[in-house]
Amino acid sequence: MAYWLFKTEPDTFSIDTLKQMKVSPWEGVRNYQARNMLRDEVKLGDQIFIYHSSCKDVGVVGIATVTKASYPDHFQFDPESPYFDPKSDPNNPRWFMVDIEYQRHLRLVSLKRMKANPALADMPLVKKGSRLSVMPVTEAQWQEILTMTGQF
DNA sequence: GCCAACGTTGGC
DNA sequence: GCCAACGTTGGC
Numbered sequence: 001m002a003y004w005l006f007k008t009e010p011d012t013f014s015i016d017t018l019k020q021m022k023v024s025p026w027e028g029v030r031n032y033q034a035r036n037m038l039r040d041e042v043k044l045g046d047q048i049f050i051y052h053s054s055c056k057d058v059g060v061v062g063i064a065t066v067t068k069a070s071y072p073d074h075f076q077f078d079p080e081s082p083y084f085d086p087k088s089d090p091n092n093p094r095w096f097m098v099d100i101e102y103q104r105h106l107r108l109v110s111l112k113r114m115k116a117n118p119a120l121a122d123m124p125l126v127k128k129g130s131r132l133s134v135m136p137v138t139e140a141q142w143q144e145i146l147t148m149t150g151q152f
Numbered sequence: 153g154c155c156a157a158c159g160t161t162g163g164c
Numbered sequence: 165g166c167c168a169a170c171g172t173t174g175g176c
Binding site for chain 3: 031032033128129130131
């Protein structure tokens with residue numbers, strides 16, 4: 001089982017939205033590096049930190065698990081969707097997604113605190129200019145962030 | 153294949 | 165809302 005961090009803008013889709021939906025597709029990832037991980041590496045049962053970006057309280061806010069691995073993101077073929085990609089070929093889809101299930105909220109671990117923690121210095125998240133929206137998390141980083149919530 | 157122009161991300 | 169940093173596009 002592997003660990004990941006998924007970014008989302010809470011104004012669009014928050015940890016609370018996920019809690020209400022219980023299970024949701026993680027659609028709309030339109031970045032090749034992130035796509036490759038969603039398509040090839042994120043597996044059933046993997047654990048995910050949900051991270052809120054572009055908002056007042058930026059940071060890790062909860063945990064989800066993968067309930068369905070890698071399948072084509074159908075929104076890429078929907079002209080009405082903001083995630084529509086006219087260049088994607090239905091016979092060879094460009095974008096993939098997974099389904100995730102809400103597990104629990106965490107007390108906010110802010111980006112500021114994560115940046116200040118040397119144990120997390122290798123995370124793409126804390127590096128200047130990083131825009132990766134799906135990233136791997138090592139077991140040590142996962143445990144460190146859990147410890148930082150103070151919830152045990 | 154280079155790289156300038158452009159659009160987007162995301163913290164602040 | 166600003167803007168630096170980044171990824172993508174497309175002309176050549």
